[in-house]
Amino acid sequence: MRTFTFRSQKVAYYYFAASVLLFLLQIIFGLATVSQYVWPSLALNWMPFNVSRSIHINLLIFWMFLAIMGATYYILIEEAGKELFSTKIAMFQLIIFCAAGVGAIVSYFFHYYDGQGLEYVEAAPVFDWMIVVAALLWLYNILKTLHKAPKKSPINMLLLITTIGTILMYLPGMPYFRNFVVQDYLRWWVIHYWVEATWEMYETLFIGYLIIKLFKVPKERMYRWFYIEFFLILASGILGMGHHYFWIGTPHYWTWVGSIFSVFEAIPPVAMMIDGLIYARKAKTRANNLPALYWLIGGTIGSFIGLTILGGSITWFSVNYWMHGTEVTAAHGHMAFFSAFAAIFIAFIYYSLEQRKGEENFKDTITDKQRWAWAFWLMNIGMIMMVLAMVVLGLMQISISRVAGQGYIAAQVHEIGWFAVWFVTGFVFFAGVLFYAYDFFVAMKMKE
Amino acid sequence: MELPKDAKRAKGWLIWTSVVMIAVFLGLTFQSYFYVVKKEPKVTNAVAAGNRVFHDNNCMDCHTILGDGSYYAADLTKVISKRGQGFVRAVLKDPPKITRDLWPGKYKRVMPNLHLTNQNINDLIAFLTWIGELDTNGWPPGSKVLSSKGKAKPVQEGTTSPISLIKKLNCGACHTIQTEGLNTAGVIGPNLSNESARKRGVAWLVKQIGNPAAIPDSEVAKGYEGKQMLMPAFKNQLTTDQLKSLATFINNLKEEK
Ligand code: HEM
Ligand code: HEM
Ligand SMILES: [Fe+2]
Numbered sequence: 001m002r003t004f005t006f007r008s009q010k011v012a013y014y015y016f017a018a019s020v021l022l023f024l025l026q027i028i029f030g031l032a033t034v035s036q037y038v039w040p041s042l043a044l045n046w047m048p049f050n051v052s053r054s055i056h057i058n059l060l061i062f063w064m065f066l067a068i069m070g071a072t073y074y075i076l077i078e079e080a081g082k083e084l085f086s087t088k089i090a091m092f093q094l095i096i097f098c099a100a101g102v103g104a105i106v107s108y109f110f111h112y113y114d115g116q117g118l119e120y121v122e123a124a125p126v127f128d129w130m131i132v133v134a135a136l137l138w139l140y141n142i143l144k145t146l147h148k149a150p151k152k153s154p155i156n157m158l159l160l161i162t163t164i165g166t167i168l169m170y171l172p173g174m175p176y177f178r179n180f181v182v183q184d185y186l187r188w189w190v191i192h193y194w195v196e197a198t199w200e201m202y203e204t205l206f207i208g209y210l211i212i213k214l215f216k217v218p219k220e221r222m223y224r225w226f227y228i229e230f231f232l233i234l235a236s237g238i239l240g241m242g243h244h245y246f247w248i249g250t251p252h253y254w255t256w257v258g259s260i261f262s263v264f265e266a267i268p269p270v271a272m273m274i275d276g277l278i279y280a281r282k283a284k285t286r287a288n289n290l291p292a293l294y295w296l297i298g299g300t301i302g303s304f305i306g307l308t309i310l311g312g313s314i315t316w317f318s319v320n321y322w323m324h325g326t327e328v329t330a331a332h333g334h335m336a337f338f339s340a341f342a343a344i345f346i347a348f349i350y351y352s353l354e355q356r357k358g359e360e361n362f363k364d365t366i367t368d369k370q371r372w373a374w375a376f377w378l379m380n381i382g383m384i385m386m387v388l389a390m391v392v393l394g395l396m397q398i399s400i401s402r403v404a405g406q407g408y409i410a411a412q413v414h415e416i417g418w419f420a421v422w423f424v425t426g427f428v429f430f431a432g433v434l435f436y437a438y439d440f441f442v443a444m445k446m447k448e
Numbered sequence: 449m450e451l452p453k454d455a456k457r458a459k460g461w462l463i464w465t466s467v468v469m470i471a472v473f474l475g476l477t478f479q480s481y482f483y484v485v486k487k488e489p490k491v492t493n494a495v496a497a498g499n500r501v502f503h504d505n506n507c508m509d510c511h512t513i514l515g516d517g518s519y520y521a522a523d524l525t526k527v528i529s530k531r532g533q534g535f536v537r538a539v540l541k542d543p544p545k546i547t548r549d550l551w552p553g554k555y556k557r558v559m560p561n562l563h564l565t566n567q568n569i570n571d572l573i574a575f576l577t578w579i580g581e582l583d584t585n586g587w588p589p590g591s592k593v594l595s596s597k598g599k600a601k602p603v604q605e606g607t608t609s610p611i612s613l614i615k616k617l618n619c620g621a622c623h624t625i626q627t628e629g630l631n632t633a634g635v636i637g638p639n640l641s642n643e644s645a646r647k648r649g650v651a652w653l654v655k656q657i658g659n660p661a662a663i664p665d666s667e668v669a670k671g672y673e674g675k676q677m678l679m680p681a682f683k684n685q686l687t688t689d690q691l692k693s694l695a696t697f698i699n700n701l702k703e704e705k
Contacts, residue, residue, distance in 0.1 A: 037520070040557035044544075048560045049520045050509030108506075117506030119517050154451060176503070178496040180579065181484045184516060185477075220452055227458035231465060238469035247587035248514045251483045255585065257476065321587060325515030325523055397519070402589045407621050408522035409550055416555060 004355035006077045008084035013356065013444065014094055015070025016349050019063040020440045022101070023342075026059035027433050031426050037419035051108045054122045060337065061120070062101040067345035068166075068202055069093075069138060072159055074352055075209055076142060079153040085144035093137040100130035118183070120191050121173035128174045135167045154223055155205065158230065162201040169193040181249040188244040195336070196237045196265060203303075203340050204229040206348050207272055210296050213351060215283035225275060229268055236264035243315045247324060255317040266312035269340070273300040288363070289354050291372035291439075295347035298380055302339025310335055310387075322402060328394030331387045338383050346436065353443040365446050366439060375435035382429030389422040489581045498575025501568045510559070513579065515587060521559065526591045528580045530618070532680025533573055534661070540569045546678070552635050608689050610697035617682060627701055636678060638669040642703040653695035658683035 033052045036042060043052070077084050084090060104123040107113075114124035123131075142163060146156060173190035177183040208222045208229075242258020276297055280287070287293045310332040314323050323329065350372065354362040366372060393415050400411035451459065491499075502508075508517035513524045527536060539546045543559035551557060564572070584591075607613070611629045619625065620632025624639040646669065648656070656663055660679040668676055686694065 037557075040555065044558065044560050048510075050506045050518070053509045053518055053520070054506065111505070113504055113506050115500055115503045117503045117508065119508045122506060122509065154455075176500075178499060179484065179491050180499050180502075180513075180575075181488065181582065182481065183499075184514065185480065185484075220455075223451055223455035224458050227455055227462050231458060231462040234462065234466045234469060238466070238473050241473065244516075245480070247584045248516070249484060249488055249582035249584055250480050252585055254476075254480075322589060324587065325512040325517075325519065327519050330519065405590050405618075407618070409552075412557070413551065413553060413555060 004352075006083050008087050008090075009074050009077050010356075011084065011087050011090040011094075012070040012074040012352060014091065015066045015073070016352070016440070017444065018094065018098055019066035019070065019345070020349075020437050022059050022063035022066065024433055024437050026056060026063060027426075027430050029056040029059060031423065031430060032056075034419060034423045034426055038416060038423050047109065050117075051111075054108050055105050057120060058101070058104060058122060062097075064199075064337075064341050064345065066094075066097070067341075067349065068199070069097075071206055071345065071348050071352075072138075072142070072163065072202075074348075075205070076145060076156055076159060079151065079156045079159075080145055080149035081151040082145070082149055085141050085147075089137050089141045093134045093141070096130055096137070097134040100127045100134065103127055103130070115176045116174075118173075118187055121187055125174065128170075131170065132167075132174075135170065139163060139167060155209070155219075155226070158201070158205060158226055162198050162205065165201070166194065166198040169198060184248050185245065185250065188241065192237075192241050192244055195340075196240060197233060199341060200233050200237070200268065201230055203344050204233070204268070204272065206344050207276065207296065207300065210292060210344075210347055210351060211276065211279050214287040214289060214293055214296065215279045216285060217279060217283075229271060232264070232268040232271065236261050236267065240265045240315075243317075243320065246317050246320055259316045262315040263312065265315070266308040269300070269303040269307040273304045276300040288359065288367075289351055290367050291350040291376070292347045292354070294373070294376050295343050295350060298376065299339050299343030299347060302335065302343055302380070302383075306332065306335030306337075306339045322398050323394060326394040326397040327390045328398070331390035331394060334383065334390065335387045338379075349440065353440070357443060357446045357448055361446055361448075362443070366443050369439075371435045371439045371442075375432045375439060378432030378435065379429055380432075382425055382427075382432055385425035386422050386429060389418050389425060393418050393422075488583065489578055491578065492574065494571050494574035495578040497567075498571035498573070498578075501564070501572050502575055505562050505564075514582075514584060520557070523588055524576060524579065525584060525588055526580050528573070528577045529591075530621075532678075533577075534677035535680065536573060536576065537569055538677055540564055540572060549636060552633065608693040610694050613686070613690060613694050617685065622679065625701070626703070637675070638672055640698055640701055643698050643701040645702075648699060650692065650695045650699050653699055654691050657694060657698075658686070658691055 029052050032043070032047070033049065033056050036049045036052065073084060073090060100123070104127040107124060107127070108122065112124055113122060114126075116122060116124055116128075142160060146160065149156075169189055172186040175186075177186070204226060208226055211217055212219055212222055238261075239257055240262030242254040243262040245254035245258055277300075280293070280297060314320055314328060314332060350366075353366070357365075396415055396418070397411045400406055400414065401408055404410075502513075507513070507524070510518050510521045511524050512519065515523065515525070535546075539559065540562070541564075543561050547559040548556045614620065614625065614630060614632075619640075620630070620634050622634040622636035623632060624634055624641060625632045626641040643653075652667075659681045660676050661681065663676060665673050665676070668674075683691070
């Protein structure tokens with residue numbers, strides 16, 4: 001069963017190609033960042049730590065956003081039952097977005113932040129505006145495509161709402177405030193309302209879509225699941241924001257509001273994992289797109305580890321008091337971003353490649369060649385090992401610097417070995433990304 | 449297309465819960481805004497200027513501040529009350545030189561030179577002082593002994609026990625002091641384990657601890673010339689008796705062979 005029926009769905013693959021390249025670059029900068037823990041003054045003068053780190057986390061957001069835009073177009077067109085309103089706009093949007101990304105990255109080498117050098121939202125206002133323009137083109141294209149579409153689709157309505165939410169939540173990170181507390185308060189709107197609200201909603205939509213396609217589940221059966229997941233995510237996540245307001249100079253009631261609501265944020269990933277596993281077992285015909293299947297199931301299990309276990313365990317304020325601002329946060333951040341987003345997007349991309357190139361071709365050139373399996377295992381094992389190293393690093397920081405009260409440096413001097421472990425295991429992950437990138441371009445070059 | 453009944457019900461929950469949650473969140477946001485503006489210390493022009501310098505240099509992708517940011521360098525929330533203005537000023541003037549000495553062994557993770565002007569540095573100090581005065585709900589751990597308002601206050605009333613004072617004031621962050629009950633390994637200031645050999649006397653040590661800036665360079669321990677300003681003045685955090693007891697204790701320190 002091929003669902004690749006509309007020519008304009010091809011735009012999605014340009015987005016995917018850009019996302020694969022930026023993913024590769026993100027990991028190279030990740031390695032450059034962790035290497036500065038091991039050899040601290042290596043690049044002090046031309047690429048200090050804050051530059052390589054900004055690039056690492058910005059590329060992360062850029063490539064994931066590209067994958068989201070591509071996947072959104074792909075689903076939108078199919079669900080609407082008509083061609084995209086304008087592929088020209090879609091390509092123009094892609095170019096502006098990539099230009100903003102590349103521009104921002106280059107600007108960091110010149111320490112150009114223009115009052116915006118804050119973690120995750122480092123890009124100077126010019127680049128913010130370019131991103132807003134790209135996002136509005138995206139929205140316009142979606143709205144125009146949905147207008148008078150032959151099919152009314154609940155999935156498209158959810159995609160539209162999620163997209164509007166994502167764009168709206170980009171704006172609070174843009175202005176400059178004299179008051180740092182106000183600034184930090186709003187900076188979290190971008191981060192938390194993306195990953196723990198709108199992006200998690202995309203995750204839900206893509207997982208659900210893949211369940212429908214891979215396990216041949218009737219669409220109507222999944223609608224209820226979409227709404228329940230969205231409900232669980234927003235009922236906990238909107239006020240769960242409070243877990244970032246415990247210690248930043250905001251009123252003290254946030255400790256209770258944030259702790260109580262964010263604990264329930266641990267539930268939606270459990271539901272995703274259980275449903276994924278149930279559908280996979282119940283499926284009448286065995287899903288034949290193994291790469292997509294593995295990444296889908298791996299992603300939901302990883303989300304359970306990253307969000308429910310790691311996120312859930314640090315979210316109560318009396319625990320957060322001790323771990324806030326240590327590498328434990330980074331452990332959670334890596335596991336969560338990798339499983340909830342990276343893995344699911346990769347699953348989607350493998351699925352869409354099969355649709356475009358045909359099942360037979362895909363089986364011969366991709367599934368049977370096993371490169372995807374190397375990518376899957378190297379990335380997952382590499383990630384788990386890196387995350388374990390980060391947990392150890394965080395626990396050392398907590399026990400030496402905080403519980404024993406010996407200050408920041410006392411812990412760091414004992415930690416170099418564990419940073420080296422992170423560096424080495426990072427190469428395991430990197431090898432996986434190389435397999436994946438190679439696989440993607442082999443698939444793209446295949447005859448249709 | 450008609451939604452199945454159960455999906456319709458779930459959709460209803462979704463819409464109503466979201467509306468209520470968003471309304472509550474926006475309400476708390478307004479309340480928090482007025483709390484931050486009214487109850488927390490005022491943002492003066494100098495604080496705002498320092499805030500801008502902080503942003504322009506992307507300090508947050510190495511340091512945490514209020515616990516947010518990167519973990520490559522120390523948290524800055526209470527840096528002024530922990531280290532003193534003099535120390536922070538010295539670091540910002542020549543970051544690689546001062547931060548290199550913070551690391552005890554061969555491994556040196558240093559801060560790059562940001563080429564700040566004196567004006568930038570003054571503004572940053574105003575900004576960091578303001579951050580230190582925020583009510584952060586007792587975070588970071590260990591900061592409750594520093595005054596919540598960031599200004600020095602008696603560290604612990606009622607005790608003149610030098611060992612407990614040294615622990616509370618965290619002298620060991622900068623000094624090595626090896627004696628019964630103390631085992632610190634700081635390397636920023638001179639090793640005090642054998643201070644009796646320097647023959648300073650109690651009165652001189654009272655001056656040194658109370659107000660290091662009053663000590664002329666000629667009297668500073670060998671190898672530490674020009675580093676006087678790195679040590680905070682403790683006179684406001686100690687009563688006269690506490691200061692005397694501390695000076696006497698240090699004056700008598702003798703390495704056991
Ligand atoms: C896809 C979902 C998620 C992603 C991608 C994600 C990612 C992140 C990242 C990157 C940070 C670090 C922010 C920084 O650098 O300061 C963070 C912090 C945090 N996350 Fe998540 N997260 C997700 C879901 C969750 C969930 C479900 C929970 C709780 C149940 C949670 C609880 C927390 C907490 C408490 C912090 C603050 C840690 C601290 O105090 O330092 N997260 N998250
Ligand atoms: C070879 C692979 C990787 C290496 C070596 C690496 C290294 C690093 C380093 C050194 C940091 C800075 C930590 C600090 O401030 O102390 C960092 C931050 C971060 N990285 Fe990676 N990374 C890798 C892969 C990834 C992947 C695959 C993702 C997501 C899918 C990711 C997401 C993040 C995030 C969200 C942060 C910010 C975490 C925080 O603020 O707590 N990284 N990474
Ligand atoms: Fe959050």
